[in-house]
Every structure is written in structure tokens, then in C-alpha cells.
Amino acid sequence: xxxxxxxxxxxxxxxxxxxxxxxxxxxxxxxxxxxxxxxxxxxxxxxxxxxxxxxxxxxxxxxxxxxxxxxxxxxxxxxxxxxxxxxxxxxxxxxxxxxxxxxxxxxxxxxxxxxxxxxxxxxxxxxxxxxxxxxxxxxxxxxxxxxxxxxxxxxxxxxxxxxxxxxxxxxxxxxxxxxxxxxxxxxxxxxxxxxxxxxxxxxxxxxxxxxxxxxxxxxxxxxxxxxxxxxxxxxxxxxxxxxxxxxxxxxxxxxxxxxxxxxxxxxxxxxxxxxxxxxxxxxxxxxxxxxxxxxxxxxxxxxxxxxxxxxxxx
Numbered sequence: 001x002x003x004x005x006x007x008x009x010x011x012x013x014x015x016x017x018x019x020x021x022x023x024x025x026x027x028x029x030x031x032x033x034x035x036x037x038x039x040x041x042x043x044x045x046x047x048x049x050x051x052x053x054x055x056x057x058x059x060x061x062x063x064x065x066x067x068x069x070x071x072x073x074x075x076x077x078x079x080x081x082x083x084x085x086x087x088x089x090x091x092x093x094x095x096x097x098x099x100x101x102x103x104x105x106x107x108x109x110x111x112x113x114x115x116x117x118x119x120x121x122x123x124x125x126x127x128x129x130x131x132x133x134x135x136x137x138x139x140x141x142x143x144x145x146x147x148x149x150x151x152x153x154x155x156x157x158x159x160x161x162x163x164x165x166x167x168x169x170x171x172x173x174x175x176x177x178x179x180x181x182x183x184x185x186x187x188x189x190x191x192x193x194x195x196x197x198x199x200x201x202x203x204x205x206x207x208x209x210x211x212x213x214x215x216x217x218x219x220x221x222x223x224x225x226x227x228x229x230x231x232x233x234x235x236x237x238x239x240x241x242x243x244x245x246x247x248x249x250x251x252x253x254x255x256x257x258x259x260x261x262x263x264x265x266x267x268x269x270x271x272x273x274x275x276x277x278x279x280x281x282x283x284x285x286x287x288x289x290x291x292x293x294x295x296x297x298x299x300x301x302x303x304x305x306x307x308x309x310x311x312x313x314x
Contacts, residue, residue: 004083006043008095009267013130016268018141042074043097054173071097075105091116117266119199120181143209150271153280158190161282164216166191170202170223172236177205189277209241218248221259230256255280257295
């Protein structure tokens with residue numbers, strides 16, 4: 001079978017099933033495992049995504065209202081690759097290529113498998129559906145069991161610690177409280193999520209809700225942003241006059257994380273995301289420490305001010 005995966009999480013799953021050799025094309029976002037970058041990219045953003053988070057949000061909303069595409073799909077390339085199966089997603093119009101994007105570019109020639117995941121159970125169902133399409137049902141069942149066991153290990157180890165309050169942000173301008181499977185991961189990592197609902201779409205919130213929630217920990221993992229890009233969003237948050245007064249800021253418990261590879265991806269990194277959350281909240285290590293690699297506790301203006309004051313006193 002020849003597969004074009006236009007969904008990063010699906011690419012991970014195909015490879016985890018031991019079927020990576022079936023992949024002949026990928027999306028512009030597929031990057032795990034590293035070798036898949038060598039495959040031809042069959043999609044691209046339809047607009048400049050290097051601009052600020054606020055500009056991205058405004059352009060996405062404009063395009064949705066106007067019926068304009070968010071992604072360009074290389075239909076001719078997919079035909080040249082003789083794809084037997086094209087994998088897309090139908091969960092969100094914004095996050096990745098949809099079946100409609102493919103049909104506009106390829107017509108109805110390509111057989112599609114479209115995944116949708118709003119919860120951990122649906123992520124596992126997606127793994128099983130891909131395995132079934134590839135005739136690898138037993139491998140799929142084993143893969144799901146392994147992921148469940150890894151999450152159970154996080155739950156067991158995190159349960160030994162007190163349960164701090166947490167807010168996770170999926171976007172910074174405007175503020176989006178993380179939903180979907182994110183709240184389940186916080187629960188597994190023994191955190192008390194104050195904003196965002198299990199198995200509900202992430203949604204924009206008034207900025208005052210973050211101020212009023214005043215969590216002990218704040219995790220910022222914007223959708224589609226790697227760690228470096230996420231860290232730059234600190235300046236967006238610091239513009240709020242009450243930012244320095246948040247407990248998480250005062251105590252240095254604001255973590256910026258790789259949203260693209262972990263927090264926003266419904267594939268083979270979901271269990272590691274739970275491990276990262278447990279590391280942020282409780283300092284638990286599950287093998288190699290991921291701080292500084294996949295997430296960073298960014299120095300706040302409050303901390304910098306305290307250092308300057310202590311230096312003056314000295």
C-alpha cells in the first residue's frame with residue numbers, strides 16, 4: 001500500500017505500527033520520526049504563518065468567513081505518487097488538512113481515511129482504524145495497550161504528590177484555554193485544571209478569566225508552535241497589566257512548551273505529553289529530563305526585578 005499522510009499524528013502512528021515503508025508522501029507538518037522529512041511534502045500553508053499569533057488568528061478567521069483555504073494540497077503530486085490511501089482529519093477546520101481540502105485538489109480519486117480525535121479514547125480509536133486499514137490489527141491493539149500502560153505509569157507516580165491548580169493555553173492572542181484531550185492529560189498528571197473542559201473544543205476566553213483563575217502553574221503550548229516559537233509568546237502575555245501578579249508568574253511556574261510536537265498532536269507523543277506535564281508540576285522524571293528540550297520554565301520579569309534589587313543591595 002502507498003500512503004500519503006497529510007496529518008502529522010497519523011504519520012507517527014503508521015511508523016509506530018512498523019509500516020513506515022508504506023509512506024510515499026507527507027504533510028508540511030510531518031516531522032516525527034525525523035526521517036519522514038525526506039518524503040515529498042504534499043501540502044503547505046495558504047498564508048504566511050511566521051507573523052504574530054494575533055495576525056494569524058485574524059487571517060484564519062477572515063479566510064473561514066470568506067471560504068478561502070487555509071492549506072494548499074498538491075493534488076498533482078499526490079496523483080504522481082500513486083497513493084492508495086490519503087490520511088486527513090475532520091476534527092478541526094484550522095489545525096490540519098481536511099477531506100474537503102483534498103477533494104478540492106484531487107477530486108474524488110484518492111481513497112481517504114479521515115480521523116477525528118477530541119479525547120484520549122478517540123486517539124486510541126484512530127490508532128486502531130489506521131492499523132485496520134493496513135491489515136495490522138494485532139499491532140494496533142498492542143500499540144494501544146502500550147500507550148495505556150505508559151499513561152497508567154504517569155498516573156501512579158503523580159498520585160504521590162499534592163494536586164496543584166493549572167491552566168493550559170493553546171493560543172495567546174486571543175487566549176485559548178486548552179480542551180480536547182488536554183484536560184485528561186492534566187488529570188493523569190495529578191493537576192487540577194481550572195479552565196478548559198474534557199472532550200470539548202479548545203475555545204477563546206476573556207483574558208480576565210486567566211487573571212481570576214490565578215493558577216499555581218501555567219503551561220503555554222500554542223497550536224502548531226515549536227518550543228522556540230512558544231517562548232516568544234511571553235511578550236504577548238506580559239502586556240497584560242496584571243501579568244506580574246499571577247501566582248504562577250510570581251513563583252516562576254510558567255512553562256512554555258512545544259505545542260506542535262506534543263500538546264496539540266493526537267499521535268504517538270500523547271503519553272509523553274502527560275509525562276512532560278507531570279515533570280512540570282511535580283518534578284518527576286520519566287527517563288531523560290525534558291526541561292530545556294521540550295519545555296522551558298521562562299524567567300519572568302518578576303524574577304529579573306528581584307535579581308536586580310538584590311544586586312543593588314549588595
